[in-house]
Amino acid sequence: MENIVTFKNVSFTYREAKKPAVNNISFSIKKGSWTSIVGHNGSGKSTISRLINGLLVPDDNPETEIVVDGIKLSDDTVWDIRNNVGIVFQNPDNQFVGATVADDVAFGLENRGIQRDKMIEIVDTVLKEVNMSDYKNSEPSNLSGGQKQRVAIAGILAIEPKIIILDEATSMLDPQGKEHIIELVKRMKQKNDLTVISITHDINEAANSDQVLVINDGNLVTSGSPNEVFIQTKMINEVGLEEPFIFKLQEKLKAVGIDLPPNLDTEEKLVDALCRLNSKM
Numbered sequence: 001m002e003n004i005v006t007f008k009n010v011s012f013t014y015r016e017a018k019k020p021a022v023n024n025i026s027f028s029i030k031k032g033s034w035t036s037i038v039g040h041n042g043s044g045k046s047t048i049s050r051l052i053n054g055l056l057v058p059d060d061n062p063e064t065e066i067v068v069d070g071i072k073l074s075d076d077t078v079w080d081i082r083n084n085v086g087i088v089f090q091n092p093d094n095q096f097v098g099a100t101v102a103d104d105v106a107f108g109l110e111n112r113g114i115q116r117d118k119m120i121e122i123v124d125t126v127l128k129e130v131n132m133s134d135y136k137n138s139e140p141s142n143l144s145g146g147q148k149q150r151v152a153i154a155g156i157l158a159i160e161p162k163i164i165i166l167d168e169a170t171s172m173l174d175p176q177g178k179e180h181i182i183e184l185v186k187r188m189k190q191k192n193d194l195t196v197i198s199i200t201h202d203i204n205e206a207a208n209s210d211q212v213l214v215i216n217d218g219n220l221v222t223s224g225s226p227n228e229v230f231i232q233t234k235m236i237n238e239v240g241l242e243e244p245f246i247f248k249l250q251e252k253l254k255a256v257g258i259d260l261p262p263n264l265d266t267e268e269k270l271v272d273a274l275c276r277l278n279s280k281m
């Protein structure tokens with residue numbers, strides 16, 4: 001599978017900061033995959049997301065390269081890159097501009113000069129996709145947190161980006177609201193061939209993605225599949241994170257002599273392996 005995001009030797013230092021918030025990191029993200037960026041508060045995750053969509057420009061260095069969907073970041077291409085990357089932020093209240101849900105979803109389309117008839121068609125389609133058609137004429141401020149995030153996602157789907165970044169987008173939601181958003185994004189990922197990047201403190205959510213990038217103090221500590229990353233329990237704890245529940249449970253079972261097969265990286269696989277073990281006893 002081809003890469004849709006490539007970072008080579010990327011650093012970023014905020015003005016007047018004593019050290020870089022992102023320190024010489026390199027990684028790549030495959031087209032159509034789900035990547036989680038995890039790390040403690042202030043480790044540089046949001047800065048990376050803003051570098052991916054060109055909101056921030058990396059420190060000057062001839063070795064640095066950012067390529068998004070085949071476009072190399074430069075002054076001339078930054079808008080092309082921004083058009084390909086949609087971000088859903090943590091606080092849904094800060095991202096509404098329209099008086100009604102429909103106006104809000106239409107905003108990005110208006111900016112792109114889409115004709116009115118086409119715009120109405122797209123707004124109807126994306127609101128249906130996120131299951132918010134019934135709220136088309138509601139005021140966004142009257143919606144629940146989860147509904148607000150679904151409208152924010154509809155606004156992004158409307159402009160058909162190649163990449164969607166969820167920057168702590170589920171952190172203010174209750175477990176059910178969180179699950180609904182994750183299920184929605186998974187569905188959208190498959191249907192629209194989207195690449196998903198989620199910045200999250202929820203390590204159990206990260207365990208479901210295809211790739212995990214662990215960031216600590218602006219450095220990329222490790223990357224790989226959840227299995228490859230979360231098996232490194234010492235490192236995960238050293239950077240102030242906890243391994244996901246399914247990995248912690250496997251570690252504890254191993255410690256008491258219960259041997260399970262490798263690569264049990266989902267709840268379903270773990271439950272299945274435990275049932276098999278139980279039937280052998």
Ligand SMILES: Nc1ncnc2c1ncn2[C@@H]1O[C@H](COP(=O)(O)OP(=O)(O)OP(=O)(O)O)[C@@H](O)[C@H]1O
Nearest residue numbers: 014015017021039040041042043044045046047048
């Ligand atoms: N606008 C800014 N100006 C100066 N420093 C900033 C700015 N935004 C972030 N920083 C600093 O850059 C570092 C990385 O911040 P960043 O927001 O990328 O971390 P994060 O991992 O997303 O944190 P969190 O999980 O708390 O959202 C932190 O030390 C932060 O204080």
